[in-house]
Amino acid sequence: MKRHQVTIIDIAKELNLSKSTVSRALTGHKSVKPDTRQAVLELAEKLDYQRNMLAISLITKKTNTIGIIVPEFHSSYFPKAIIGAQEVASKAGYSTVICQSDETYETEVANTRVMLANQVDGILVSITKETRNFDHLKIFQRKGIPIVFFNRVCDEMDVPKVIVDDYDGSFRAVSHLIERGRKRIAHLAGPSSLKISEKRLNGYKAALRKHNIPFDEELVISYDLNIEKVKIYVNHLLNLESPPDAIFAVNDPTAIETIQVIKKRGLKVPDDIAIVGFSNDFVSGLIDPALTTVAQPVKEIGQAAAQLLIDQINRELADWKAIIKVLKTELIIRKSS
Amino acid sequence: MKRHQVTIIDIAKELNLSKSTVSRALTGHKSVKPDTRQAVLELAEKLDYQRNMLAISLITKKTNTIGIIVPEFHSSYFPKAIIGAQEVASKAGYSTVICQSDETYETEVANTRVMLANQVDGILVSITKETRNFDHLKIFQRKGIPIVFFNRVCDEMDVPKVIVDDYDGSFRAVSHLIERGRKRIAHLAGPSSLKISEKRLNGYKAALRKHNIPFDEELVISYDLNIEKVKIYVNHLLNLESPPDAIFAVNDPTAIETIQVIKKRGLKVPDDIAIVGFSNDFVSGLIDPALTTVAQPVKEIGQAAAQLLIDQINRELADWKAIIKVLKTELIIRKSS
DNA sequence: TGGTAAATTGGGAACATTCCCAATTTGCGG
DNA sequence: CCGCAAATTGGGAATGTTCCCAATTTACCA
Secondary structure, eight states: OOOSOOOHHHHHHHHTOOHHHHHHHHHTOSSSOHHHHHHHHHHHHHTTOOOOHHHHHHHHTOOOEEEEEESOSSSSHHHHHHHHHHHHHHHTTOEEEEEEOTTOHHHHHHHHHHHHHTTOSEEEEOOOSSOOOOHHHHHHHHHTOOEEEESSOOTTSOSOEEEEOHHHHHHHHHHHHHHTTOOOEEEEEOOTTSHHHHHHHHHHHHHHHHTTOOOOGGGEEEOOSOGGGHHHHHHHHHTSSSOOSEEEESSHHHHHHHHHHHHHTTOOTTTTOEEEEEEOOGGGGTBSSOOEEEEOOHHHHHHHHHHHHHHHHTTOOTTGGGOEEEEOOEEEOOTTO | OOOSOOOHHHHHHHHTOOHHHHHHHHHTOSSSOHHHHHHHHHHHHHTTOOOOHHHHHHHHTOOOEEEEEESOSSSSHHHHHHHHHHHHHHHTTOEEEEEEOTTOHHHHHHHHHHHHHTTOSEEEEOOOSSOOOOHHHHHHHHHTOOEEEESSOOTTSOSOEEEEOHHHHHHHHHHHHHHTTOOOEEEEEOOTTSHHHHHHHHHHHHHHHHTTOOOOGGGEEEOOSOGGGHHHHHHHHHTSSSOOSEEEESSHHHHHHHHHHHHHTTOOTTTTOEEEEEEOOGGGGTBSSOOEEEEOOHHHHHHHHHHHHHHHHTTOOTTGGGOEEEEOOEEEOOTTO
């Protein structure tokens, strides 16, 4: 078993050449005699030579690697976004290091160090619900390492962001419920630390206002996205003196869990209560009843974010600080409303 | 904006020390005066110093990175397995480079090169449905880089493998259908190139034999896992002179799609046709009707594979060549059967 | 056939770090 | 206050590559 990896020097020695020449032959430099190149290439193939990216990156100060930090892997959202991002990245010759912060600030900071130590050329980030301090991300800015936020963005940093129009999506979802005759619409909102929760809440409020339905604080519950708690909150809503006739959930997993709870109580969806979610997870069309939801172009979000990052790495982006890419959502009406 | 990254030499100069001393202070070597260490650590913190893993890895010949190559990301199977693997890996101080081969041999070979170039300390692999030649994976063996297969394994290589008992799971699934009185059970099988397809098919045949049901070739269809084709095959089965009263699908996505096709034809599941899947995807319990399926401990598979890999990297594994870890499946009976 | 330009090749620094060995400093007992 | 061992620090090679500049070879024309 070869402990020693094959290097260009091995090839050079074998062919009585200098490492410079071998390097040139291997990298496809023009100034090397065709015969020589041929010989080098053949021997390299024969010896299973693989260029050592560590050494190359050390010199070129480029790793051709981008980092992706996401809060979780449980919904289909982030995996799908990552697929999109990887697609664009690998097409551009970049590999990907993925870290999952598990929705904790501490892990996110740790992930950040891994990325830095690994000299990634740029990072794609969606923050945790806990993240309030952004120093660990500002380090990248200070070091000149491009950074792009997607989905869960940081407002106080001037870097490119990719989001969907949460306000608008939310507005249309709630308007739809109102048009179906619902009067008491509850909202299971996300944690107020996240911008997206806030925007979706605002869309909800705006739709009510537009249709002259009074806002009832009692009907809005902010929760920490811990899916196990949905049961408690839904039951709380149903036990209200004047219970809701519809629930708009901040995302699909929440909506799906809500439906399960309601069904378990013997109530009918949508007859007794209509439900609308947000994101159009893969599951949502398959459950019973199929979930009405605001579809996000998740894969496209990942693609757009990666593209923005790579353009920035290649310095092909003028005034990238200002870029905020807002993708459109689409209301998909199914059986649950 | 600092273009130049902070190095130990910067710290050394600033403190009138040699790079050796700074290196020792930073790595926690004992033979350095407490005052000195303190000063180094403080300055490092102040300057946002981050160790350059490229240089370290170049010397130590260890990257603390493991590679994972999976065929796809569309079902929840591989993401879930990756979560498990990452959990174990990051706990052991390893980061992860993930590549997706998109079910094509060519991409898998390319991924393999990326791993090699990035000097990963080991790889976790689940092969594509196309992979018949394993030279690109044998290179790792030859170079002494540990490799562990999971789920879709390569029989001709003597390396650790993590699988479930496909034969047994399949056997029990089909036996269950027979016990429910089904007589003509079809099997939508995977491509014969994959060992798991073969084993599941064998389990199917064995269950029929045990219950004295004649094997009917007409009822077994091997397909390439391209989900769009399910429609064709299911319709073909339903149009048979003597159509099946149950279908055992090679995996859950196939089973779910099968149910959709059947419902669209106006038939009832399970009244007209019972359906059983394999894997217990997250969706399967939520669809209508809820899918009976053979549950796999997916996350545990990822964990076990990563653990095996890391043990092998740390040379803590005696006779690892022989290790084949077989995890148990569990038949989950729901409404579709 | 010599000269010069072009083609090809070689030599070494540089990248950021570790690690071995040697050099220097410190501390302590006599 | 000296000597010697222990504690601390410094110097330089090594890791595998690229890239610049210089050296060598080749080719072609007068």
